[in-house]
Amino acid sequence: MSIIIKFFVAPNRDAAAAVVEGGPEGIFDSLTYGNFDAEEALIEWESIFTGQSFAQLADADVPEVVADPEDGEGPLVFLVSAALQDALASADDLRLAEVSQRWVQERAEDRDVFDPEISAGILKGLAELASRIDDRKDRLYCWTA
Template sequence: RTCPADHGCRQSGHDARVSIIVKFFVAPDDTSASLALQSGPEPAFESLSFGNFDPEEAVLEWECLLAGGSFEDLAEAGEPRIVAGQDNDGCVVFALSPRLSTALADAEHARLRDVAASWTRLRAEDGEVIGTEIADAIVGDLAAFVSSARRQNQSVYCWVA
C-alpha cells in the first residue's frame, strides 16, 4: 500500500514542504529500517518526531556544519542514502551517514548550539523560518538520540512522510 495521502508525503529529493512528518528512529540495519516505510517506525522502533523542515537537506547541512565539506559534494556522493522509498509522492526512509552520526555523538553541547544557530541562518537565507530554540532542540535531541543508538550498536534512520 502507499503512504496515506493525508500524511502529506512528498517526492524523495530535496524539495521542502510546508507540512511534513519527520521521525528519526533507531534500527539494527537497513533491512529492518526499510520495514518502517509504509506506516512509520512506531511501535517497532524507538523514535524521535519533528515536523515542518526538510530532513534530507538538514542532515546534509548539519554534516557540513559539524564535519566540514560541501553540501554539493555530499549530495553528489548520494547522501543521504535512501534505504527505502517511492518515486512518486511516497514516504522515504534514509540513513544518517556514519560521519554525521559520529559528529553528532561527539559534539559538545556548545558546539551543537552553534550548529543549530548556523542552521537557522542557512534556512532563513532560503526563506524558511526555524526558531533558534526549535533548532537547538532538534539538533540537541538528535545528538543525544544518536549517542544512545551508538551505545546500543544501532544506526539512526529517518522516516519522512
C-alpha cells in the same frame, strides 16, 4: 518539505526499510518532528559538522535512501551517514548550539524561517538519540512522510 519526520535507531537497513509504510513509532526508539526538508537538513547538518560542502555531500548521495516505494511521492527512509551520526553522538551542548545557529542562518539566507529554540531542540534530541546507540551495528535513520 516533509510534514512528518521521525528519526529512529534500527539494527540494519532491512529493519529500517520495513517500517517505510507506517513509520518507526512503537517499533524503534524514535523522535518526531515536522515541517522541514529532512533530506536537505541532513546534508546541511553534516556540512556544518564536517566542513564538507553541501554539493560534495549531495554528489556523494548523502543521505542514502534506504526505502522509497513510491519513487519520491510517499514515505521515505534515509540512512543518516556514519559521519553525521558520530558527530551528533559526540557533540557537546556548545557545539550543538553552534551548529543550530549556523543552520538557522543558512535557512534564513534561503528565506526559510526557523525558530532557534526549535532548531536547537531538534539537534539536542538527535544527539541524545545518537549517543544512546551502543551497538556498533545499530544506525540512525530518518523516516519522512
